[in-house]
Amino acid sequence: MSFRTIEWRDNKVVMIDQTRLPGEEVYNEYDDFRSVAEAIKGMVIRGAPAIGVAAAMGVALGARDIIADTHESFFRQLDNVCDVLARTRPTAVNLFWAIQRMKRTAEAHKDKDLNSIRQILKAEAISIEQEDLQICRAIGRNGAALIREGATVLTHCNAGGLATAGYGTALGVIRAAHEAGKKIQVFADETRPWLQGARLTAWELLKEGIPVTLIADNMAGFFMKRGEIDCVVVGADRIAANGDTANKIGTYSVAVLARENRVPFYVAAPVSTLDLSLKNGDEIPIEERHAHEVTHLQGYPVAPEGIKVRNPAFDVTPAKYIAGIITEKGVVRGDFEKGLRALVGQ
Amino acid sequence: MSFRTIEWRDNKVVMIDQTRLPGEEVYNEYDDFRSVAEAIKGMVIRGAPAIGVAAAMGVALGARDIIADTHESFFRQLDNVCDVLARTRPTAVNLFWAIQRMKRTAEAHKDKDLNSIRQILKAEAISIEQEDLQICRAIGRNGAALIREGATVLTHCNAGGLATAGYGTALGVIRAAHEAGKKIQVFADETRPWLQGARLTAWELLKEGIPVTLIADNMAGFFMKRGEIDCVVVGADRIAANGDTANKIGTYSVAVLARENRVPFYVAAPVSTLDLSLKNGDEIPIEERHAHEVTHLQGYPVAPEGIKVRNPAFDVTPAKYIAGIITEKGVVRGDFEKGLRALVGQ
Numbered sequence: 001m002s003f004r005t006i007e008w009r010d011n012k013v014v015m016i017d018q019t020r021l022p023g024e025e026v027y028n029e030y031d032d033f034r035s036v037a038e039a040i041k042g043m044v045i046r047g048a049p050a051i052g053v054a055a056a057m058g059v060a061l062g063a064r065d066i067i068a069d070t071h072e073s074f075f076r077q078l079d080n081v082c083d084v085l086a087r088t089r090p091t092a093v094n095l096f097w098a099i100q101r102m103k104r105t106a107e108a109h110k111d112k113d114l115n116s117i118r119q120i121l122k123a124e125a126i127s128i129e130q131e132d133l134q135i136c137r138a139i140g141r142n143g144a145a146l147i148r149e150g151a152t153v154l155t156h157c158n159a160g161g162l163a164t165a166g167y168g169t170a171l172g173v174i175r176a177a178h179e180a181g182k183k184i185q186v187f188a189d190e191t192r193p194w195l196q197g198a199r200l201t202a203w204e205l206l207k208e209g210i211p212v213t214l215i216a217d218n219m220a221g222f223f224m225k226r227g228e229i230d231c232v233v234v235g236a237d238r239i240a241a242n243g244d245t246a247n248k249i250g251t252y253s254v255a256v257l258a259r260e261n262r263v264p265f266y267v268a269a270p271v272s273t274l275d276l277s278l279k280n281g282d283e284i285p286i287e288e289r290h291a292h293e294v295t296h297l298q299g300y301p302v303a304p305e306g307i308k309v310r311n312p313a314f315d316v317t318p319a320k321y322i323a324g325i326i327t328e329k330g331v332v333r334g335d336f337e338k339g340l341r342a343l344v345g346q
Numbered sequence: 347m348s349f350r351t352i353e354w355r356d357n358k359v360v361m362i363d364q365t366r367l368p369g370e371e372v373y374n375e376y377d378d379f380r381s382v383a384e385a386i387k388g389m390v391i392r393g394a395p396a397i398g399v400a401a402a403m404g405v406a407l408g409a410r411d412i413i414a415d416t417h418e419s420f421f422r423q424l425d426n427v428c429d430v431l432a433r434t435r436p437t438a439v440n441l442f443w444a445i446q447r448m449k450r451t452a453e454a455h456k457d458k459d460l461n462s463i464r465q466i467l468k469a470e471a472i473s474i475e476q477e478d479l480q481i482c483r484a485i486g487r488n489g490a491a492l493i494r495e496g497a498t499v500l501t502h503c504n505a506g507g508l509a510t511a512g513y514g515t516a517l518g519v520i521r522a523a524h525e526a527g528k529k530i531q532v533f534a535d536e537t538r539p540w541l542q543g544a545r546l547t548a549w550e551l552l553k554e555g556i557p558v559t560l561i562a563d564n565m566a567g568f569f570m571k572r573g574e575i576d577c578v579v580v581g582a583d584r585i586a587a588n589g590d591t592a593n594k595i596g597t598y599s600v601a602v603l604a605r606e607n608r609v610p611f612y613v614a615a616p617v618s619t620l621d622l623s624l625k626n627g628d629e630i631p632i633e634e635r636h637a638h639e640v641t642h643l644q645g646y647p648v649a650p651e652g653i654k655v656r657n658p659a660f661d662v663t664p665a666k667y668i669a670g671i672i673t674e675k676g677v678v679r680g681d682f683e684k685g686l687r688a689l690v691g692q
Contacts, residue, residue, distance in 0.1 A: 023647065190648075192536065193562050202653045213654045214640060215656050216539050218535075218596025219657075222595060222658055252571065257599055260606075297644070300643065303368065303560055307544075307560050308558065
């Protein structure tokens with residue numbers, strides 16, 4: 001990969017600023033957990049696995065900076081750090097998963113001295129980042145088998161290297177198929193309002209030399225109906241026990257159009273995106289973001305002043321539209337409840 | 347109406363510049379047929395009925411300026427004027443309908459002197475404009491009956507006063523329901539890439555005091571699935587004999603999502619939008635416009651340089667998704683072929 005989404009460097013967290021792509025490739029440094037929380041909220045970093053990594057690194061920064069005489073005080077403050085990071089974005093479960101993992105790690109080493117715990121948390125955050133890259137490569141391998149030679153693959157939003165520690169989930173599948181020598185091409189939905197497709201997916205795939213065509217979101221159906229799309233692969237922000245999948249707003253529409261046109265629709269995500277505590281997608285909280293994202297584009301107004309706006313950032317695709325869920329532990333099809341529980345040994 | 351889309355004034359054609367709305371309300375004057383053709387091509391004026399009116403006025407301007415000693419020379423040059431205007435945009439049939447009507451009018455009066463023919467053509471163009479306003483009011487009356495008290499109506503693109511001589515087709519139905527005292531509200535798709543929904547529909551409805559909420563195109567399915575949309579009303583650029591309807595890109599997706607969620611989907615259009623010479627929608631030519639519309643927003647780049655783009659401006663919604671076609675002569679349901687032919691006395 002020719003860029004790094006997020007890394008721990010010189011005791012700081014460094015992230016590529018995704019609000020400024022594709023115009024500028026700028027790397028921001030974060031030296032405290034509150035600024036990491038702001039970066040997640042402001043979408044300097046986004047994508048479910050990537051914000052999991054960012055939150056873990058935020059916890060490590062917070063732990064480093066806690067001033068405490070006692071373990072009790074340290075753990076109380078650590079809880080506060082975790083709460084601040086957890087309140088950044090509500091939908092992607094990887095955020096909460098990563099924070100929980102950091103908490104459990106601290107808990108497991110609570111008998112050690114505070115400086116050791118701080119070092120262990122830093123090492124754990126870096127592990128989460130490095131594991132994520134390996135997980136994405138495994139998702140890629142598992143998914144590539146579903147992509148036929150010469151296929152045109154539609155994707156929505158950015159489930160790429162920029163949404164993960166690198167390589168990507170949906171784009172991991174595409175990268176792996178490309179690396180396997182299949183002559184595939186990608187159609188990328190621009191993904192309003194934040195334009196992750198136009199700004200990030202297009203940028204990533206252009207850099208990688210994978211043929212990519214940008215379309216507006218409302219064109220996907222047109223190309224499916226004309227038989228120009230062979231399959232759809234998207235990422236996920238949270239997957240309920242029955243397979244219902246929350247992902248970027250517009251994913252549901254793509255899934256309905258795919259089924260109507262007999263185009264297989266796949267979800268690619270790490271096991272950390274599963275939330276088997278939820279029976280179905282109705283229980284997944286959906287973030288609504290600021291009207292400004294819809295009324296303005298890079299600061300330029302595109303709608304009349306005073307217009308009322310709705311801006312849900314995610315939607316839920318019912319499992320019935322999903323042909324398969326591609327994880328690092330294999331592809332689940334058919335009875336998702338059974339298959340997803342089996343993946344995690346339940 | 348608090349604005350005029352197009353009018354003949356002081357021997358010029360005056361149009362509100364739709365490329366500059368909603369930021370600026372500017373009226374441009376056109377004094378020759380070539381600049382009218384450029385205005386249609388550049389979307390200073392757009393919307394199927396409105397470009398029909400513009401083309402008719404363009405023919406009248408062209409006829410006025412023809413220098414000819416003989417009727418033969420006049421009619422040869424008039425053909426050329428018509429050809430230039432016909433080559434502006436391929437999908438909306440109203441353009442060709444209006445040009446044909448102007449040609450037939452000239453033909454019907456070919457025994458008169460040239461100045462009389464010029465005057466007759468000018469009067470005919472003004473008639474087309476004035477009839478369109480009456481037609482839209484009739485469409486509104488016929489359609490309003492389909493909108494229940496308190497309904498939330500989704501619309502795509504702008505089939506409003508700005509797309510017609512005034513009042514609108516889809517927005518005519520909405521206006522008429524509003525004027526009838528039904529407490530309706532509108533959800534407007536922003537309609538990428540040209541943002542007719544965000545820029546024009548939102549502006550028109552705000553001016554009119556009709557409650558309107560702006561959403562990105564990919565959010566329509568989300569709100570339908572949640573039961574927040576009661577019906578969809580859109581305009582049309584060309585309707586084939588079997589009811590298949592070409593309209594702004596994204597309309598097909600809205601129609602599929604509407605059916606999936608049991609939301610009735612209506613098309614509102616004047617009879618001049620029918621093209622009964624076409625058996626079905628496969629024969630409707632679809633304009634593809636410049637990549638710049640997708641990669642840039644008001645001049646600002648939103649995608650990486652060098653990205654490949656597809657930009658179909660229209661799609662075709664198969665008749666099976668359409669609950670009714672609302673015209674000035676009544677609402678056609680069920681067997682569209684029979685119903686549409688009956689409207690025009692075939």
